[in-house]
Amino acid sequence: MAAVLGGVLIAVAAPAPGLAAAKRELTDYLAAHPGGVPVSANEISYGDGALLVTLRAPAGTYAAADCPLGWYCFYDRPDFGYPRGKLSDCGRQNLATWQWQFRVASAHYNISSGSVTFSYYQTPLFTVGARNRVLADAGSNRDWANYVNRPC
Known part of the structure; x- marks a missing residue:
């Protein structure tokens, strides 16, 4: 892209492809999963911060459980593949x-x-907790959960 300013041709760089791709990913995610509010180029808040969705793993992270302290996280793919949702609230919640x-x-x-x-x-599928923190693959229960319950 170029612009003429005072008779001088000035080259203006287009946005970096990485940034454009990230913005498109954010827009596409919100179109498919409405109701969220972007809080960064990589994170969306639902329910005034009750659920935070992170679209992409931090650079250099691969197939690792990386839920921040004080949260429980669930991943869209086996082996902790992103997007990742994280909650901390107690009680029964409808993931819908x-x-x-x-x-x-x-x-x-x-x-x-x-x-x-x-x-x-009402049918329990699997549990993670302080004694069994990670489940890399929900196996035959993958993509079936529609409720979570964290007693407090």
């Missing part, structure tokens, strides 16, 4: 509230005590 129903393929619990159970309606 945040457009995350039927998408949980792996999970990581990074809270000092307790556990969270992922369910298909």
Whole structure:
């Protein structure tokens, strides 16, 4: 792209492809999963911050459980593949509230005590907690969870 300013031709760089791709990914995600508010180029807030979705893993992260301390996380793909959703609230919650129903393929619990159970309606599918923090692949229960319950 170029512009003429005072008779001088000035070259103006187009946005970096990485930034454009990230913005497109954010826009596409929000179109497919409405109701969120972007908080950065890589993170979307749902329910005033009750659920945070991170679209891409940090650079250099590969197939690692990386849920921040004080949260429990669930991933769209096995082996902690992004996008990642993270919650910290107690009680039973409908994942459809945040457009995350039927998408949980792996999970990581990074809270000092307790556990969270992922369910298909009333049927428990799997649990992660302080004693079993990671589930790299939900196996036959992958993409079935539509509720979570974290007793506090």
